[in-house]
Amino acid sequence: MNFTSVQDVQDVAALVREAIDLKKDPLAFRNLGRDKTLGLVFMNPSLRTRLSTQKAASNLGMNVMAVNADRDNWAIEFQDGAVMNGTTVEHIRDAAPVLGSYCDIMGIRCFPGLVSRDTDYSEHIMKQFIKWTGRPCLSLESATLHPLQSLADCITIAEKRPVHRPKVVLAWAPHVKALPQAVANSFAEWMCRMDVDFAITHPPGYELDSKYTGDATIEYNQEKALEGADFVYVKNWSSYYEYGRILSQDPSRMLTEKLLAGAPDARVMHCLPVRRNVEISDEIADGPRSLIQAQAENRVYAAQAVLKRILLEK
Ligand code: CP
Numbered sequence: 418m419n420f421t422s423v424q425d426v427q428d429v430a431a432l433v434r435e436a437i438d439l440k441k442d443p444l445a446f447r448n449l450g451r452d453k454t455l456g457l458v459f460m461n462p463s464l465r466t467r468l469s470t471q472k473a474a475s476n477l478g479m480n481v482m483a484v485n486a487d488r489d490n491w492a493i494e495f496q497d498g499a500v501m502n503g504t505t506v507e508h509i510r511d512a513a514p515v516l517g518s519y520c521d522i523m524g525i526r527c528f529p530g531l532v533s534r535d536t537d538y539s540e541h542i543m544k545q546f547i548k549w550t551g552r553p554c555l556s557l558e559s560a561t562l563h564p565l566q567s568l569a570d571c572i573t574i575a576e577k578r579p580v581h582r583p584k585v586v587l588a589w590a591p592h593v594k595a596l597p598q599a600v601a602n603s604f605a606e607w608m609c610r611m612d613v614d615f616a617i618t619h620p621p622g623y624e625l626d627s628k629y630t631g632d633a634t635i636e637y638n639q640e641k642a643l644e645g646a647d648f649v650y651v652k653n654w655s656s657y658y659e660y661g662r663i664l665s666q667d668p669s670r671m672l673t674e675k676l677l678a679g680a681p682d683a684r685v686m687h688c689l690p691v692r693r694n695v696e697i698s699d700e701i702a703d704g705p706r707s708l709i710q711a712q713a714e715n716r717v718y719a720a721q722a723v724l725k726r727i728l729l730e731k
Contacts (some may be wrong), residue, residue, distance in 0.1 A: 418730050419547055420555040420723045421540075423604065432568065433575050436715070436722035440572075443476045443721065449728050450479030456520030457557065458546070461528040464690060466557045466565065469716035470524055476721055477728065482520065489505075495542055509542075513549030514599045518645075521553045522727055526689035529560035529597050531661030537561065538626075553727045563599045566688050566712075567607035568719035573712045574611070574648055577684055582612055583647035588639065589619030590696040591666045592653035600688050601654045602629040609633065611629050618642035622656055622664040639670060644679035648708075650686040651697050673698045677706070684708050 419425060426432050439445065440669055457476045459467060467483060484490055487564045493512055494505035501508065516523060525546045529537035537560040547554045557562055574585065585608055587601060602625055608615040609631040616624070616634040624635065636642035643649060651672045656662045671694070677683050685706045701707060 418727050420553075420564060420727070421547075421559060422542060422556070422564055422603070423548055423567070424609055425564075426610075429571065429607065430612075432722055432726075433571050435725070436568065436572050436718040437575065439476075439725070440715070440718040443718070446725055447476065447478050449725060450474060450477035453521040453613045454480045454482060454519065455522050455524065455724070456516050457481065457524045457526075458486050459483065459526045459557070460517065461526050461540070461558075462487075463526060463557065463718050465713050466526060468714075469668055470557065470558070470565070470720045472717045472722055473720035476717070478726055479724070495545055496695040509545045510549055514551065517550035517552045518559065520550075520552060522724065523550045523554045524557045525554055525559070526557035527559055527606045529599070529618065530696055531595055534657070534660040551731075555723055555727070558599055560597065561599055562603040562606075563688070564603055564607075565719050565723065566600060568723070569712055569715040570604060570650070570686060570688070571607055571611055572715040572719060573686065573708055576715075577648075577708060577711070579682065582613045582614055583594065584616070584645055585648045585650065586642050586646045587615075587617045587633075587650045587652065588643065588670070588672060589617075589623050590651045590653050590670055590672060591668060592663075592692060592696060593666075595655040595661050595663050596653050598625055598654040598657050601625055601652050604615065604650055604652070605629045605631070605633060616642050620665040620667060620670070622659065623654065625654070625657055640679060643676060643683070646677075646680040646683045649677070649680065649683050650688060651691075651724060652687065653696060671696060671698060672701055674700055674704075677701075686712055689713055
């Protein structure tokens with residue numbers, strides 16, 4: 418079993434329940450992963466994903482080895498047939514089987530280049546790790562998706578929802594850098610599998626691939642979209658159609674208390690790291706609406722539920 422998208426999960430609600438059960442008794446399966454090794458490869462920086470996945474594996478009794486492939490390792494070549502007389506030092510065909518021989522399960526973080534949409538959306542880096550390690554692989558955020566984050570978000574919504582079918586709004590916010598669409602794509606595809614009323618608000622030009630947004634309501638008017646929301650998920654992403662470009666930095670889309678006038682009970686979510694007073698105001702981040710620390714805590718149980726399933730399948 419690989420875990421790279423919601424497509425790898427048959428029953429999302431059951432997986433969420435399993436994670437919530439693990440949260441109540443994190444060491445209940447402390448021997449399940451004994452003598453098994455989880456290898457984590459980070460091609461990009463991480464705080465939460467790295468440490469929560471390590472903690473999850475440790476709760477299951479696994480050994481963990483993590484490398485910062487962007488800094489610690491030889492530069493990897495991913496192009497088949499490459500004449501390697503440039504900056505890359507070893508081919509993925511050589512490096513990945515080595516990792517596979519040391520580890521039972523692999524986790525990979527590989528962000529997009531945001532230059533070629535076709536290249537990024539082909540997920541060629543993740544696919545090559547899956548192919549050449551020969552081990553079950555979990556995405557620690559790929560070019561297009563961040564499923565462990567989305568599972569943690571689903572757990573958080575399930576724990577905090579005030580009504581059976583809450584209104585959830587994914588709200589684009591400004592940022593200083595061009596960011597991937599991965600968190601937004603992933604959140605959208607998981608929300609489409611949850612029992613929620615799901616809407617997305619962003620400036621024109623920031624439409625996501627409809628493959629992920631499905632039947633979600635797209636509402637450009639932010640105040641209208643936020644009206645009556647139970648959960649507001651704040652996130653920046655760069656344009657999908659004008660690939661990787663920043664089309665707007667409209668500061669009025671930063672989430673503030675004023676913008677939530679029509680949603681008095683809304684809880685606010687963000688995957689972190691967050692640019693305070695650019696994406697979300699301090700009053701929101703530090704206030705009673707904020708669920709951002711709960712989401713980060715739930716990253717452990719999301720990873721633990723997925724690792725548990727992979728271990729039981731092996
Ligand atoms: N949310 C998230 O993935 O955080 P990190 O980039 O710190 O892992």
